Amino acid sequence: MLELIKPGTNFDFVGKNKFFVSLSAILVVISLVFLFSMGLNFGIDFSGGTEVHLKFDRAVPVDQIRGIVEKSGYTKANILSIGDEQKEYVIRVAEFASIKDSDAQRIKELVIGKYGSEKIKKFKFSGEAGDKFEIKFSEETDVSSLKQFLISNGVDCIDIKREGKTTEFQYLVILAGISKKIQEAIEKEISGIKVEIIGVDAVGPQVGKDLRTSGLLAAICSLIAITIYVAFRFDFRFAPGAFISLLHDGIITLGVIALLRFEFDMTGLAAIMTLLGYSINDTIVVYDRVRENLVKHKTKTLPEIINISVNDMLGRSIITSLTVLIVAGVLLFYGGHTLRTFSFVMFFGVIIGTYSSIYIAAPISLYVEGIINSYRMKALKK
Amino acid sequence: MEKSWWYKFWFIVIVLFFSLAYLIPTFMGEKTPDWYKKLNDRRIRLGLDLQGGMHLVLGVDIEKAISDKADSFATDLESILKEKGLEFSKIERIEDTYQIKVTFKTPEYAVSFEEKVLKEYPQYTLVSRNGSEVTFDFNEQYVDNLKRTAIDQAMKTLTNRVDQFGVAERSIAKKGDNAILVQLPGLTDPERAKGLLGQTAQLEFKMVEDTVDIFSPYKDNLPEGITADRYVFEGKDGQPVTEYYLVSKDKDKLLNFIKGIDTKGYQVVLGKEQRELETYYKTFVVQKKTPLTGEFITGADVFIDHEENRPYVGLSFDVQGAKIFEKLTADNIGRRMAIVLDNIVDSAPVIKEKIAGGHARITLGSMKSYEELLNEANDLAIVLRSGALPAPVEILEERTVGPTLGKDSIDRGIRSIVIGTLLVLLFMMVYYKLSGLIADFALALNLFLILAVMAFFEATLTLPGMAGLVLTLAMAVDANVLINERIREEIRAGKTPKAAIEVGYGRVFWTIFDANLTTLISAIILFQFGTGPIRGFAVTVTIGLVASMFTAIVVTRLIMDRIYHSHKIEKISI
Numbered sequence: 010m011l012e013l014i015k016p017g018t019n020f021d022f023v024g025k026n027k028f029f030v031s032l033s034a035i036l037v038v039i040s041l042v043f044l045f046s047m048g049l050n051f052g053i054d055f056s057g058g059t060e061v062h063l064k065f066d067r068a069v070p071v072d073q074i075r076g077i078v079e080k081s082g083y084t085k086a087n088i089l090s091i092g093d094e095q096k097e098y099v100i101r102v103a104e105f106a107s108i109k110d111s112d113a114q115r116i117k118e119l120v121i122g123k124y125g126s127e128k129i130k131k132f133k134f135s136g137e138a139g140d141k142f143e144i145k146f147s148e149e150t151d152v153s154s155l156k157q158f159l160i161s162n163g164v165d166c167i168d169i170k171r172e173g174k175t176t177e178f179q180y181l182v183i184l185a186g187i188s189k190k191i192q193e194a195i196e197k198e199i200s201g202i203k204v205e206i207i208g209v210d211a212v213g214p215q216v217g218k219d220l221r222t223s224g225l226l227a228a229i230c231s232l233i234a235i236t237i238y239v240a241f242r243f244d245f246r247f248a249p250g251a252f253i254s255l256l257h258d259g260i261i262t263l264g265v266i267a268l269l270r271f272e273f274d275m276t277g278l279a280a281i282m283t284l285l286g287y288s289i290n291d292t293i294v295v296y297d298r299v300r301e302n303l304v305k306h307k308t309k310t311l312p313e314i315i316n317i318s319v320n321d322m323l324g325r326s327i328i329t330s331l332t333v334l335i336v337a338g339v340l341l342f343y344g345g346h347t348l349r350t351f352s353f354v355m356f357f358g359v360i361i362g363t364y365s366s367i368y369i370a371a372p373i374s375l376y377v378e379g380i381i382n383s384y385r386m387k388a389l390k391k
Numbered sequence: 392m393e394k395s396w397w398y399k400f401w402f403i404v405i406v407l408f409f410s411l412a413y414l415i416p417t418f419m420g421e422k423t424p425d426w427y428k429k430l431n432d433r434r435i436r437l438g439l440d441l442q443g444g445m446h447l448v449l450g451v452d453i454e455k456a457i458s459d460k461a462d463s464f465a466t467d468l469e470s471i472l473k474e475k476g477l478e479f480s481k482i483e484r485i486e487d488t489y490q491i492k493v494t495f496k497t498p499e500y501a502v503s504f505e506e507k508v509l510k511e512y513p514q515y516t517l518v519s520r521n522g523s524e525v526t527f528d529f530n531e532q533y534v535d536n537l538k539r540t541a542i543d544q545a546m547k548t549l550t551n552r553v554d555q556f557g558v559a560e561r562s563i564a565k566k567g568d569n570a571i572l573v574q575l576p577g578l579t580d581p582e583r584a585k586g587l588l589g590q591t592a593q594l595e596f597k598m599v600e601d602t603v604d605i606f607s608p609y610k611d612n613l614p615e616g617i618t619a620d621r622y623v624f625e626g627k628d629g630q631p632v633t634e635y636y637l638v639s640k641d642k643d644k645l646l647n648f649i650k651g652i653d654t655k656g657y658q659v660v661l662g663k664e665q666r667e668l669e670t671y672y673k674t675f676v677v678q679k680k681t682p683l684t685g686e687f688i689t690g691a692d693v694f695i696d697h698e699e700n701r702p703y704v705g706l707s708f709d710v711q712g713a714k715i716f717e718k719l720t721a722d723n724i725g726r727r728m729a730i731v732l733d734n735i736v737d738s739a740p741v742i743k744e745k746i747a748g749g750h751a752r753i754t755l756g757s758m759k760s761y762e763e764l765l766n767e768a769n770d771l772a773i774v775l776r777s778g779a780l781p782a783p784v785e786i787l788e789e790r791t792v793g794p795t796l797g798k799d800s801i802d803r804g805i806r807s808i809v810i811g812t813l814l815v816l817l818f819m820m821v822y823y824k825l826s827g828l829i830a831d832f833a834l835a836l837n838l839f840l841i842l843a844v845m846a847f848f849e850a851t852l853t854l855p856g857m858a859g860l861v862l863t864l865a866m867a868v869d870a871n872v873l874i875n876e877r878i879r880e881e882i883r884a885g886k887t888p889k890a891a892i893e894v895g896y897g898r899v900f901w902t903i904f905d906a907n908l909t910t911l912i913s914a915i916i917l918f919q920f921g922t923g924p925i926r927g928f929a930v931t932v933t934i935g936l937v938a939s940m941f942t943a944i945v946v947t948r949l950i951m952d953r954i955y956h957s958h959k960i961e962k963i964s965i
Contacts, residue, residue: 010879010965011822011823011824013822016880016883062793062796064795137785137787138785138786139785139786149646149649149650151643151646151647152643153643154643171734172783177462177463177466205795206791206793207792207793207795207796208790208791208792208793208796209581209789209790209791210790210791211786211788211789211790212787212788213450213786213787213788215787216448216788219567223920224920226920227916227917227920227921230916231913231916231917234912234916235909235912235913238908238912239909242905275921275922275924275925276855276924276925276928278925279855279921279925279928279929282913282914282916282917283859283862283910283913283914283932285913286909286910286911286912286913286914287866287910289906289909289910290866290869290906290907290909290910293902293905293906293909294873294902297901297902297905321880322876324876325869325872325873325876328822328872328876329866329868329869329872329873331818332815332818332819332865332866332868332872333865333866335811335814335815335818335865336814336861336862336864336865337862337865339810339811339861340807340811340858340861343803343810344807344854344858345799345800345803345854347440347800347854347855348803348807348854348858351855351858352858355862
């Protein structure tokens with residue numbers, strides 16, 4: 010029999026409570042500090058913006074790409090090289106529309122300068138709406154000369170369409186998107202290079218904000234739902250421990266992600282929520298054993314029973330964590346950049362989850378038990 | 392062997408058989424024999440991130456749609472007031488509201504406007520009348536109704552347009568209160584799709600003013616590329632009337648020229664004309680006001696006129712539209728009505744009689760072959776049917792995955808699943824020997840079952856879904872670890888293998904159940920919240936958890952029972 014943990018092992022987990030609870034409290038505080046000072050490095054799902062995935066026919070150093078992207082006006086771009094060949098890059102910029110409000114203002118002035126302010130009834134641009142703006146003239150306007158005028162003034166205009174009713178002279182100017190703009194800039198700087206856009210993700214700022222809110226809500230919902238389940242299925246005394254250990258796992262994992270500047274996107278959130286579901290497994294398994302041992306060893310105190318239960322389940326906890334760790338490791342290695350945060354959260358989370366079910370959930374249950382007992386004593390004395 | 396053992400055994404065999412049956416189309420793909428496809432063609436779908444394609448979230452700008460309606464009513468109001476002889480000095484649209492303010496020349500006009508004109512438009516209600524100034528607004532009920540219907544109508548329109556791409560498995564769904572999610576798997580030309588989806592086709596019916604002569608003074612003095620043509624028709628009194636119109640191949644040139652001439656208070660719109668494979672543009676003089684728009688159309692279909700053997704488009708209007716159309720045709724017999732689509736005159740048939748009942752017929756030009764006419768009629772019907780977007784749509788989110796990226800993701804996903812699964816299998820075998828092997832068998836079965844259930848529900852597999860799959864397998868092992876550890880304990884306590892197995896499985900079931908249920912709670916919440924790939928993940932995890940309960944508990948128990956069925960067996964390989 011291969012045994013990782015020999016039978017009869019009896020670590021005094023409960024005895025070291027104070028040390029580990031304080032350690033965890035410090036870790037949580039540090040994580041919160043990181044979270045509030047540096048913040049999470051939100052992916053475009055949550056921050057809004059555009060992510061362009063490019064592939065070249067030759068190697069280009071990352072610094073050169075950064076230079077070109079910055080020259081195109083995206084100074085805060087996040088550039089990630091995929092693979093070792095320097096042929097594939099993911100470029101993330103915070104912008105959703107390819108022009109900024111200030112550009113739009115400049116274009117508006119140009120158009121007014123050319124046509125006269127009395128002829129422009131409306132000029133509308135919104136960064137939320139993407140790569141286009143609307144001009145309403147007081148009369149029919151020649152589309153091709155407007156297009157030529159805009160292009161000659163450095164506006165990447167692809168097409169101009171007249172919209173709306175015959176009595177209104179409303180024109181929609183469609184601009185080149187960010188992906189096209191970056192592709193063209195690279196093709197211009199490096200002569201003869203073939204740039205292939207293999208993927209584009211663009212999320213409007215409002216959508217990003219909405220997703221962030223609903224994502225937070227989803228995580229909280231799942232936290233509460235799990236706690237309620239534990240409270241009803243087991244014992245009400247166990248619920249606070251489960252809740253706090255889950256919160257502990259979530260905060261520390263997020264803190265580490267913030268510190269390591271991993272991109273936090275929807276897949277990252279999915280990982281956190283899966284982690285909550287998984288981390289409680291360990292806690293449940295231990296609680297379950299506590300429940301069993303409470304019946305079995307009627308003479309022992311709760312701290313003793315918890316200690317026995319944790320020791321009983323130690324082998325299982327470690328082996329299960331190991332299998333999940335193996336898989337998370339494989340995903341971290343082979344999953345590619347889309348799954349990087351996801352795999353990391355699972356990898357790190359499994360460790361912290363196993364730890365918290367032993368050192369956080371159990372002591373808190375003890376503490377709750379203590380409070381309940383002292384209430385009972387007081388009630389008895391009365 | 393006990394009877395109940397055989398029942399369970401055959402149950403598992405049947406489950407296996409059906410799993411295999413449901414997985415055949417997924418694995419054989421297009422090579423699946425036709426007879427089999429008829430029986431079962433359900434298969435696992437690949438998400439956009441694996442298959443490549445486009446994912447768009449379109450926001451419907453309802454506020455703008457309503458504001459546009461107010462804008463255009465303000466424009467129409469000019470001619471309405473002139474017609475009624477109500478003199479005014481100013482019509483204003485109040486910014487950031489839907490309100491319109493009219494300043495009349497005298498307070499009497501304002502009173503009569505409120506009493507006679509405004510009452511005819513039930514969608515408007517008076518805000519204030521202050522001397523000669525009248526301010527009115529859309530009533531709340533009307534705005535609410537517009538808001539409610541706009542998104543459904545926009546969805547219908549987008550569906551019609553998307554279907555013109557012929558993308559298989561496209562999906563269009565409502566997302567939240569005012570957004571629409573469009574998914575176009577395998578689409579390779581995102582720019583074209585974006586263009587077509589964003590178009591706000593606008594259909595208008597306008598009366599052609601054939602008797603107004605605008606162009607004859609210019610007919611001998613036209614710039615190069617523009618020519619004048621004549622159109623002779625029978626006027627109201629039976630006398631022939633000659634009308635000049637302009638023709639050019641260059642649309643912009645023609646528009647520019649028209650801008651410079653006096654249109655006598657009318658409006659000039661262009662129509663297309665096909666002449667020997669080349670498109671020409673010609674002018675139509677129409678009234679400024681738009682009595683009828685496409686929003687009243689309820690249906691458009693192609694019919695064949697058997698007497699003339701020609702296709703035509705039959706239109707039907709809703710009640711309000713039918714009323715307007717009847718009045719319009721009754722008042723304008725013998726005149727042409729221009730059907731204007733996106734500022735281009737599509738056709739301008741002559742009204743022959745009053746048309747009641749809400750049905751109209753659009754006959755198409757005659758200089759074409761039957762086939763060409765039929766195609767044209769079909770296209771026109773599609774556009775009329777799908778009609779105008781009730782509100783402009785804006786792209787809020789765009790995700791495009793090229794085919795190479797998708798292929799790369801599939802490779803990564805499969806590699807992760809294979810390597811991850813193999814390592815877990817190996818680990819279990821080394822640690823638990825024969826019992827580990829049994830757990831491994833259950834695990835393989837689990838993978839098989841998850842895929843089969845996904846095929847049955849035609850679930851979508853995404854890259855995070857693949858990660859979820861291999862992760863579920865790793866977590867599923869937990870059940871067997873719990874059981875095996877328990878059995879070891881019972882053996883140590885001196886029980887026979889058979890007894891140990893009974894206690895092990897009996898005690899552990901609820902622990903596994905509770906542990907899986909909490910993960911399930913997270914997965915379900917995630918499904919509610921997530922989009923695209925994340926939903927794929929939640930689905931895979933959910934199916935995986937349920938399947939693992941079956942394989943890890945029922946299947947392994949069955950095998951264990953078979954091996955250690957007698958109390959006489961004293962050694963267990965665990």
